[in-house]
Amino acid sequence: MQIDNRTLYIFSFIIFLIGVYGAITNRNLFKILISLSIMETALNIFLVSLGYISGSKPPILSSGMKTISPANINISDPLPHALVLTAIVIGVGTTAVGVGLAIKLFNHYKTLNINRMGDKDEL
Amino acid sequence: MIGKILLSGVLISFLSLFVRKKFNYFRWILFSIYTLLTLFFVYIWKNDFYFSENYKILSLYGLNFSLNFKITPLGWLFSFFTTLLTFLISIFSIQKNQEEESEKIISFFWFYLIISNIGIFFASDFLTLFVFWELMTFSSYFVISPGWMKSFRAVNYYFVLSTIGAFFMLLGIGFLYAGTKEFSIETGYLYLFTLFSKNPLLAVLITLTFILGFFTKSALIPFHIWPAQAHAEAPDDFSAFLSGIMIKYGLFGNLLFLVPLFLLIKEYPATQIITNKIPLFSHILAWVGAITSVVATFLAIESNDMKKLAAYSTVANIGYATTAMFTLSSYGIAGGIFQIVTHAIFKTAIFLSLAAVKYRTHEREMHKLGGLAYKMPVTFLTFLLGIIAAAGIPPLNGYASKWMIYQSLLAYRFPFLTVMIFLSSTGAFMYLFRALHSIFLGQLPEKFDDIKEVPILMQIPMYILMGLMLLTGVYPGIVLKPINSVLQFYNLQPLKLTYTTMFSTLSSVDSLKVFLTFAGSFAFAFILYLLGKPRKHVQPLDNYTAGQDPKEFGLTRELYHFALKFYEPFEHMFDSYRTDTKEFYDSFERKVNEIGKFLKETLSGNIRNSVYIFIFGLVIIILYGWLVW
Amino acid sequence: MNYNPSVLLIAIPVLSSFLSLIFGIYNKLLSKIILVITVLFNLIFGVFLYNLISKNGNILAVIGNYFPPFGINLSITYFSISLLLLLYLIFFVSSLIFVVKKDERADKISSLLLLYLASFSGILTTGDLFNMFVFIEIFSIANITLISLKGNGLSTKGSLKYLIITSIGASLFLFGTGFLYGILGTLNLAEISLNFDKISYFSKIFIFLFFLGSIMAELEVFPFNFWISDSYSGSKNFVNILLSGLSSMVALYIFVRLFITIFGLPAFTTISYSLPFNVKFLLPTIFGLSVIVNELAALSSKNVKRILGFSSASSLSLILLSISTGQKDGIISATLIGISVILSKPLLFLSSHQIMKGIKEKNIDSFVNGFQRNPFFSILFIIGVFTLIGFPLTPSFYGKFLLFILATEKASYITLITIVVIFSITIELFYYFRLIHKLFVPSETKFNFEKTKKNFVYILSGLLLTLIIIFFSIKPYFTQNIVEKITDDVFDKSGYIKSCLKSGEK
Numbered sequence A: 001m002q003i004d005n006r007t008l009y010i011f012s013f014i015i016f017l018i019g020v021y022g023a024i025t026n027r028n029l030f031k032i033l034i035s036l037s038i039m040e041t042a043l044n045i046f047l048v049s050l051g052y053i054s055g056s057k058p059p060i061l062s063s064g065m066k067t068i069s070p071a072n073i074n075i076s077d078p079l080p081h082a083l084v085l086t087a088i089v090i091g092v093g094t095t096a097v098g099v100g101l102a103i104k105l106f107n108h109y110k111t112l113n114i115n116r117m118g119d120k121d122e123l
Numbered sequence B: 001m002i003g004k005i006l007l008s009g010v011l012i013s014f015l016s017l018f019v020r021k022k023f024n025y026f027r028w029i030l031f032s033i034y035t036l037l038t039l040f041f042v043y044i045w046k047n048d049f050y051f052s053e054n055y056k057i058l059s060l061y062g063l064n065f066s067l068n069f070k071i072t073p074l075g076w077l078f079s080f081f082t083t084l085l086t087f088l089i090s091i092f093s094i095q096k097n098q099e100e101e102s103e104k105i106i107s108f109f110w111f112y113l114i115i116s117n118i119g120i121f122f123a124s125d126f127l128t129l130f131v132f133w134e135l136m137t138f139s140s141y142f143v144i145s146p147g148w149m150k151s152f153r154a155v156n157y158y159f160v161l162s163t164i165g166a167f168f169m170l171l172g173i174g175f176l177y178a179g180t181k182e183f184s185i186e187t188g189y190l191y192l193f194t195l196f197s198k199n200p201l202l203a204v205l206i207t208l209t210f211i212l213g214f215f216t217k218s219a220l221i222p223f224h225i226w227p228a229q230a231h232a233e234a235p236d237d238f239s240a241f242l243s244g245i246m247i248k249y250g251l252f253g254n255l256l257f258l259v260p261l262f263l264l265i266k267e268y269p270a271t272q273i274i275t276n277k278i279p280l281f282s283h284i285l286a287w288v289g290a291i292t293s294v295v296a297t298f299l300a301i302e303s304n305d306m307k308k309l310a311a312y313s314t315v316a317n318i319g320y321a322t323t324a325m326f327t328l329s330s331y332g333i334a335g336g337i338f339q340i341v342t343h344a345i346f347k348t349a350i351f352l353s354l355a356a357v358k359y360r361t362h363e364r365e366m367h368k369l370g371g372l373a374y375k376m377p378v379t380f381l382t383f384l385l386g387i388i389a390a391a392g393i394p395p396l397n398g399y400a401s402k403w404m405i406y407q408s409l410l411a412y413r414f415p416f417l418t419v420m421i422f423l424s425s426t427g428a429f430m431y432l433f434r435a436l437h438s439i440f441l442g443q444l445p446e447k448f449d450d451i452k453e454v455p456i457l458m459q460i461p462m463y464i465l466m467g468l469m470l471l472t473g474v475y476p477g478i479v480l481k482p483i484n485s486v487l488q489f490y491n492l493q494p495l496k497l498t499y500t501t502m503f504s505t506l507s508s509v510d511s512l513k514v515f516l517t518f519a520g521s522f523a524f525a526f527i528l529y530l531l532g533k534p535r536k537h538v539q540p541l542d543n544y545t546a547g548q549d550p551k552e553f554g555l556t557r558e559l560y561h562f563a564l565k566f567y568e569p570f571e572h573m574f575d576s577y578r579t580d581t582k583e584f585y586d587s588f589e590r591k592v593n594e595i596g597k598f599l600k601e602t603l604s605g606n607i608r609n610s611v612y613i614f615i616f617g618l619v620i621i622i623l624y625g626w627l628v629w
Numbered sequence C: 001m002n003y004n005p006s007v008l009l010i011a012i013p014v015l016s017s018f019l020s021l022i023f024g025i026y027n028k029l030l031s032k033i034i035l036v037i038t039v040l041f042n043l044i045f046g047v048f049l050y051n052l053i054s055k056n057g058n059i060l061a062v063i064g065n066y067f068p069p070f071g072i073n074l075s076i077t078y079f080s081i082s083l084l085l086l087l088y089l090i091f092f093v094s095s096l097i098f099v100v101k102k103d104e105r106a107d108k109i110s111s112l113l114l115l116y117l118a119s120f121s122g123i124l125t126t127g128d129l130f131n132m133f134v135f136i137e138i139f140s141i142a143n144i145t146l147i148s149l150k151g152n153g154l155s156t157k158g159s160l161k162y163l164i165i166t167s168i169g170a171s172l173f174l175f176g177t178g179f180l181y182g183i184l185g186t187l188n189l190a191e192i193s194l195n196f197d198k199i200s201y202f203s204k205i206f207i208f209l210f211f212l213g214s215i216m217a218e219l220e221v222f223p224f225n226f227w228i229s230d231s232y233s234g235s236k237n238f239v240n241i242l243l244s245g246l247s248s249m250v251a252l253y254i255f256v257r258l259f260i261t262i263f264g265l266p267a268f269t270t271i272s273y274s275l276p277f278n279v280k281f282l283l284p285t286i287f288g289l290s291v292i293v294n295e296l297a298a299l300s301s302k303n304v305k306r307i308l309g310f311s312s313a314s315s316l317s318l319i320l321l322s323i324s325t326g327q328k329d330g331i332i333s334a335t336l337i338g339i340s341v342i343l344s345k346p347l348l349f350l351s352s353h354q355i356m357k358g359i360k361e362k363n364i365d366s367f368v369n370g371f372q373r374n375p376f377f378s379i380l381f382i383i384g385v386f387t388l389i390g391f392p393l394t395p396s397f398y399g400k401f402l403l404f405i406l407a408t409e410k411a412s413y414i415t416l417i418t419i420v421v422i423f424s425i426t427i428e429l430f431y432y433f434r435l436i437h438k439l440f441v442p443s444e445t446k447f448n449f450e451k452t453k454k455n456f457v458y459i460l461s462g463l464l465l466t467l468i469i470i471f472f473s474i475k476p477y478f479t480q481n482i483v484e485k486i487t488d489d490v491f492d493k494s495g496y497i498k499s500c501l502k503s504g505e506k
Helices: A005-025 A029-051 A079-109 B002-017 B021-047 B073-099 B103-122 B126-144 B152-180 B185-198 B200-217 B226-233 B236-246 B248-267 B280-302 B306-325 B330-361 B377-391 B397-411 B415-440 B456-474 B477-489 B511-531 B540-545 B568-573 B581-603 B607-628 C004-024 C028-056 C078-100 C106-125 C129-150 C153-184 C189-198 C201-216 C226-234 C237-262 C282-299 C304-324 C328-355 C375-389 C395-409 C413-440 C456-474 C476-491 C493-500
Strands: B052-060 B063-070 B501-503 B508-510 C059-062 C073-076
Touching: A005 A029, A005 B607, A005 C153, A029 A079, A029 C153, A079 C129, A079 C153, B002 B021, B002 B052, B002 B063, B002 B103, B021 B073, B021 B103, B052 C476, B063 B103, B063 B126, B063 C395, B073 B103, B073 B236, B073 B248, B073 B330, B073 B456, B073 B477, B103 B126, B103 B236, B103 B248, B126 B152, B126 B185, B126 B236, B126 B248, B126 C413, B152 B185, B152 B200, B152 B226, B152 C395, B152 C413, B185 B200, B185 B248, B200 B248, B200 B280, B226 B236, B226 B306, B236 B248, B236 B306, B236 B330, B248 B280, B248 B306, B248 B330, B280 B306, B280 B415, B280 B568, B306 B330, B306 B397, B306 B415, B330 B377, B330 B397, B330 B456, B330 B477, B377 B397, B377 B415, B377 B456, B397 B415, B397 B456, B397 B501, B397 B511, B456 B477, B456 B511, B501 B511, B508 B511, B581 C226, B581 C282, B607 C153, C004 C028, C004 C059, C004 C073, C004 C106, C028 C059, C028 C078, C028 C106, C059 C493, C073 C106, C073 C493, C078 C106, C078 C237, C078 C328, C078 C456, C078 C476, C106 C129, C106 C237, C129 C153, C129 C226, C129 C237, C153 C189, C153 C201, C153 C226, C189 C237, C189 C493, C201 C237, C226 C237, C226 C304, C237 C304, C237 C328, C237 C476, C237 C493, C282 C304, C282 C413, C304 C328, C304 C395, C304 C413, C328 C375, C328 C395, C328 C456, C328 C476, C375 C395, C375 C413, C375 C456, C395 C413, C395 C476, C456 C476
Parallel strands: none
Antiparallel strands: B052 B063, B501 B508, C059 C073
């Protein structure tokens, strides 16, 4: 089955919106962090799909190919893949920091419900 | 020379910081010496009119930042009298500040007030004027409230109104600069005059910004509440400076910029509505002055705090001067300036005598005082002459200036304004007499039995001020001759006068004759007093009680002293007309604070709010992009 | 010109970040020493690069011999290096303050600080959009961790807010990057700049909105400024200095670089029309509103750090406002105000921290009698306030004056906004004078405070900042020279392209 690029874009955008929805509606801190991760995933899909050309091959030199010229081959752009790798690493880092903070907050307030994390007392 | 004087002021102010608290009178002597020095040089400059001094400081970012000074007749007149009075106040301060807390801060910042005093009066362009104006605002903040919590609220009224005024002034300067590409005052009003025919809306806007800038400083309606706060809570000797000198800066601004502008319009009246031969704008401002004087008079009648009373009296006097100068006749302008000078003198005298009372009694509420006349005769006499001058009774100087104002108003047919001024002038009798009675006459409270007259160093300026009041009252020509050169500066007809005689279009008065008449009648009464039978001296209390001991009735001396709620029936008459301006400002402040609190709490609420706000902001931005696209 | 060693500005901090972790196992002192040495190296190397750029023009560092538009490259212009030097200075002050403090986690924190140093050096020097994203992410992670260092509820909450907002922001940034890559097929800033006009109308709007939305949060602009409230008041003093003087300025750099040099903002009517829809009204409105909101929030705050935090947000918005007036004078005034904010805000945080030392509650009442307790830092505080509000001769005086002249030049929408905003600055005057007034109030109760020891570093760094402020004030022509060079550089789109791409000229 061949997937159109546009389908991928819309798909990633929908996932992004799901992430935003989660970040808004959830009360649990962990769920918010997970929503943020979902947003990042959507982004990664978007980036990967940027380099994808419908019906193309992976950008690997196979044995039959001596030279690469735009006229005769049909491979997808490798650069976004590399970018996505970096983005994933960074996303993991951010999530890790966020989880660390969440644990700290849980120890402090004994709850993960963000509505109950006191505000007035510290103003 | 002007620049050197200002610079030396800065140096001496830092020098004064090194004086130890123990020898603090050195600090104040230094202050007096600097004032005297300034006075000396200002006096010398009386022959150097139109001498200008330019300091090109920087030429940056396409703008020329320079300080330009020019000795104009107007500036000289103002600076001479203000410096003279500052010198007198500074002599008073030497003694007064010996036990004052935080007097170091007061003296340090007061230096800058003297500096900005000179700077403002001799500024020849807007940039210089504005720089010194701001210096004055900032430094007076710390003199009015040198780390005192009690005067903190008062100083905020003053400071917020002043900064808003200064901001509006800067706005006007900016608009003028956009039109003329220079900061000169003269080009400014010429340009504004032409703008009235080209772009009337913008011209009115610019004029309004300047009016706001100057009127906030000189406390005209609706900004008339800050003097009652700031003058009352400031250090006592500084109140004299505030009321005698600093409140005049706004009027000086009017004379510097608005009056020449309106004179131009009056001369070429094609561009503006003219009522009663003066521009409508000017007419309205004259009315603002008159209304201010009436309102302030009523407020003064109501106040029980003696410094507040004197502060409201100041506002009323500022009102007369404003009214007079915006009638734009040469008599009106001369009368306005004369009123400014005389008011500076007698109000300094009044405030110094009040400071002397407070120095000894530490009381400001009038009903807690009384009967001090015998205990503090010099203070009493100063205050007496001061209120006689303030009420406009001959032969003191207040009479001369008020006479000029009435004459000009009547001669140029402003009957209703005359009635307003007359009303508030009559009201002045009420509160001035009340102050005299409550503080110096009546019964002396027991706790003040062993009170003494203030030290000699504080008496000297009071003697000099009494002399000045008499001198300018009997010889008004001393002030009016320089005023004539101011009128020439405006291209107006100079007044006809001699040293003792003032002429107006309607009549003339010889103040020396008036003085001699008064002096003669006093002498006659004194001779009668000497010729009469020998009298027995009776205690004031015996007068009240017909010789009985009040303690038998369980009464004290204080209870005999009728001072609290002196004009209560009179006040009730105006109950339904009263609008509380202070309440208005207070509620404004509360509203601003509430908005701020709401914002702060929303912003620093829990994480949930944050996410909401964030998404909301994003949506707004995206929607905007969507709509525009 | 090509000067590849300029990569060391980033490489050395990253290296020493790891080194300080490793050496920290043996001795915490070693990692502190590494921190200071690295900062000093960056400072000195920065000065060297500054001279180089002043002489020879923009520097291009090519990595791996891939010449732009391929590969990763650094492109350092006058604007970035001069801002970088100022920021290094603030960082130096902050790290000195950190170094003298005893901390169990000294090795980790110094490693974090070095990461922070590397990341903002990277943001300011990089010539590649994705690289910029990576550095921004590292920067915000370092920031988050630094804010949460204090470990109490407030700081953790503040850092979590910051995390949420920056990660959404970074997502948007990446979206924008992806969009650009999808359309233009390049990530090189110069190449993007060269071809930006070819992008369709619709896509330009999207890209603009993505980048704007991503950068707002770090710019402390309303309504994205809620994190500052907790972050400033909950974090340590040296973090405060970093946040106020440095983090926001880095975001400002991104804003200026992306929207003016690279994209060419349409508000800058004289420069470029590449974005055809009208942001003339959008940006001034947002920034003006932001100034007012921040000032009001600061007015009603009681906590001194919070007041200073909101105030720094409002000065940042003022800078942005003057940028969005879209004229050269606006940028000049923004630069001038920016210089004074960078220098004065750390001074204010530092001195207020010292004034309040030994008093438990850090609200405005703890300023009472400050002058008696600590005259030196009170004077520094007053100098800082006067620098910030624009006392004559300080850079921000010229900046605000220019902004005013600019606004009144022609009656327009920007005039209205600017007037309202400058009006709201009187609020700033009000609350700063309130604080100064509190310094002189004699205290009724005797505070038990110990004579502060170990504040030698505070005195040193306070003096350093003050001296630099005074230097900028008494050498106005020098300042003008720098400021005008920076402004020219910001506007010099073709110069930027030319220095990066050999075939840059159209």
